[in-house]
Amino acid sequence: MTPQHHLPADIERTSIRIITEELDMMGLTPPPEHEAVVKRVIHTTADFDYARNLRFTPHAVEQAVKALHAGAVIVTDTNMALAGITKPGLAKLGGMACCYMADPEVAAAAKEAGTTRAVAAMKKAAQEHPGAILTVGNAPTALLTIAEQIENGLRPALVIGVPVGFVNVVESKERLFAVCEKHGVPAIAAMGRKGGSNVAAAICNALIYSAAEMLDPSARGWK
Amino acid sequence: MTPQHHLPADIERTSIRIITEELDMMGLTPPPEHEAVVKRVIHTTADFDYARNLRFTPHAVEQAVKALHAGAVIVTDTNMALAGITKPGLAKLGGMACCYMADPEVAAAAKEAGTTRAVAAMKKAAQEHPGAILTVGNAPTALLTIAEQIENGLRPALVIGVPVGFVNVVESKERLFAVCEKHGVPAIAAMGRKGGSNVAAAICNALIYSAAEMLDPSARGWK
Numbered sequence: 001m002t003p004q005h006h007l008p009a010d011i012e013r014t015s016i017r018i019i020t021e022e023l024d025m026m027g028l029t030p031p032p033e034h035e036a037v038v039k040r041v042i043h044t045t046a047d048f049d050y051a052r053n054l055r056f057t058p059h060a061v062e063q064a065v066k067a068l069h070a071g072a073v074i075v076t077d078t079n080m081a082l083a084g085i086t087k088p089g090l091a092k093l094g095g096m097a098c099c100y101m102a103d104p105e106v107a108a109a110a111k112e113a114g115t116t117r118a119v120a121a122m123k124k125a126a127q128e129h130p131g132a133i134l135t136v137g138n139a140p141t142a143l144l145t146i147a148e149q150i151e152n153g154l155r156p157a158l159v160i161g162v163p164v165g166f167v168n169v170v171e172s173k174e175r176l177f178a179v180c181e182k183h184g185v186p187a188i189a190a191m192g193r194k195g196g197s198n199v200a201a202a203i204c205n206a207l208i209y210s211a212a213e214m215l216d217p218s219a220r221g222w223k
Numbered sequence: 224m225t226p227q228h229h230l231p232a233d234i235e236r237t238s239i240r241i242i243t244e245e246l247d248m249m250g251l252t253p254p255p256e257h258e259a260v261v262k263r264v265i266h267t268t269a270d271f272d273y274a275r276n277l278r279f280t281p282h283a284v285e286q287a288v289k290a291l292h293a294g295a296v297i298v299t300d301t302n303m304a305l306a307g308i309t310k311p312g313l314a315k316l317g318g319m320a321c322c323y324m325a326d327p328e329v330a331a332a333a334k335e336a337g338t339t340r341a342v343a344a345m346k347k348a349a350q351e352h353p354g355a356i357l358t359v360g361n362a363p364t365a366l367l368t369i370a371e372q373i374e375n376g377l378r379p380a381l382v383i384g385v386p387v388g389f390v391n392v393v394e395s396k397e398r399l400f401a402v403c404e405k406h407g408v409p410a411i412a413a414m415g416r417k418g419g420s421n422v423a424a425a426i427c428n429a430l431i432y433s434a435a436e437m438l439d440p441s442a443r444g445w446k
Contacts, residue, residue: 007339007364015389046387046416047270083306084420116230141230164269166238193269197307198421 015043023051033061037188037206044202053190055177060158060186061207067133067157068093068211074133074204075125076197077101077118077142077163081135084201089208092215097204100124118142126154133207135160137200140172147172147179158186160203162195169193238266246274256284260411260429267425276413278400283381283409284430287356290380291316291434296355297427298348299420300324300341300365300386304358307424312431315438320427323347341365349377356430358383360423363395370395370402381409383426385418392416 019042023029028051030038041050074090074097076082082099090097100106100121110120118139125134126149134156136143140163146156161176163169173189180187188203242265246252251274253261264273297313297320299305305322313320323329323344333343341362348357349372357379359366363386369379384399386392396412403410411426 011388011390018389043389044387045268045419046389046392078306080303080307080421080424083301084303164267165234166241166266166269167234169269196268196421198303198419201303 012043019043022048026051028052033059036210037061037203040202040206040209041190041199044198047194049192049194050190050199053192053194055187055189055191057177057180057185057187060188061210063186064133064158064188064207065211065214067131068095068207069214071095072131072133072157073098073129074135075099075122075129076135076137076200076204077121078138078197078200080197081137081200081204084198084205086205086208089205089212092212093208095208100128116141119145122146123149126156130154131157133158133160133204135200135204137162137164137195137197139163140165140168143172143176144168147176150179150183150185155183155185158188158207160200161187161189162199162203164193164195164199166193169195235266242266245271249274251275256282259433260284260426263429263432264413264422264425267421270417272415272417273413273422276415276417278410278412278414280400280403280408280410283411284433286409287381287411287430288434288437290354290356291318291430292437294318295380296321296352297358298322298345298352298355299358299360299423299427300344301361301420301423303420304360304423304427307421307428309428309431312428312435315435316431318431339364342368345369346372349379353377354380356381356383356427358423358427360385360387360418360420362386363388363391366395366399367391370399373402373406373408378406378408381411381430383423384410384412385422385426387416387418387422389416392418 019039034056038051038054076099079099082097085097101117106117106120106124110117119141122142122145134146143161146159161173173191177187177189242262257279261274261277299322302322305320308320329340329343329347333340342364345365345368357369366384369382384396396414400410400412
């Protein structure tokens with residue numbers, strides 16, 4: 001292997017050092033349990049606001065890593081988030097990720113019920129993979145559907161609630177987080193307006209790499 | 224169609240009204256030519272920093288819209304950005320978008336040349352589609368490759384330079400923009416550290432919707 005092939009990994013390490021130093025300088029050093037997720041989201045966005053915005057239920061990361069080791073499926077609400085999830089990382093865990101937004105059955109169900117595809121896609125996800133990691137980076141209605149399903153008994157392994165936007169977004173994340181806390185469902189959310197498919201994928205990747213590192217500690221030094 | 228089917232469009236309109244009001248209040252009202260791009264990037268990120276960060280060569284949007292009407296191909300540096308580009312919008316223009324990152328030939332060329340896949344993918348893009356809209360949301364090395372190719376005579380229809388990160392990113396965007404200005408190549412860049420595949424897709428979508436609106440002014444009211 002030529003030295004250039006090491007470049008992306010070197011750049012990643014340098015980036016994380018810079019992020020760590022700047023977080024420390026700003027007095028925003030994340031607790032060890034949240035470190036990998038917070039730093040990867042900042043790496044993906046160059047936006048230090050996420051050190052303040054990201055909220056975790058107690059032991060959410062630990063529970064998510066356990067779920068990934070047990071083969072939990074990751075379901076996303078956009079194909080863009082799905083495209084951003086690390087395929088080599090998932091393969092190491094024998095894991096799987098999917099998205100139902102382009103599913104013809106979902107389009108038909110949405111039309112019949114007079115709802116959005118995002119809602120119908122999350123309903124299908126809840127049916128097909130009740131113990132999944134449900135990831136929402138785009139549609140607040142998808143997050144509200146998950147909250148409703150949790151009230152009705154659904155117990156996903158984790159809910160990642162990071163839709164972005166200006167209408168119903170802040171409220172959807174607050175509602176989701178409250179419902180998850182109430183029913184003991186692990187959750188990671190970006191409070192406020194910010195988020196997105198890139199943030200959703202970054203959180204999934206931080207969890208996947210953390211889970212993979214436990215199986216092979218030599219694999220990466222991300223923290 | 225039930226009323227709920229209109230909801231996403233209503234939400235988009237309300238979001239844009241909020242973004243417009245807040246930009247006005249902050250004294251950051253973008254010039255009319257940049258409006259669609261700036262507002263769509265803020266819509267995608269909820270990050271008003273982009274009103275300050277986005278830089279355009281003169282008439283870049285007008286030239287990009289003309290190129291899209293003439294069937295210019297959009298090439299992205301990640302499959303995530305590709306996944307975020309509006310397929311119905313592109314179909315209206317009879318356009319095409321592609322990404323060479325997963326191309327086996329690119330992997331082989333990168334290995335042989337001792338370089339990264341991002342560099343090899345942009346070299347292939349320059350060869351296959353010399354008049355394309357080249358879009359970089361991730362790899363600063365891809366952007367530097369484009370700058371080099373422009374120095375050597377390549378004339379893309381537009382370069383979108385919005386990689387995100389902490390190492391070589393700021394410099395790569397400054398270099399790209401200077402080279403584009405020098406050689407009269409249209410460019411849109413997010414100066415500073417911020418950017419990403421989501422920002423890259425948002426800029427493409429703003430241009431696609433602007434181009435589609437000109438063909439069918441009733442289609443959308445995005446501004």
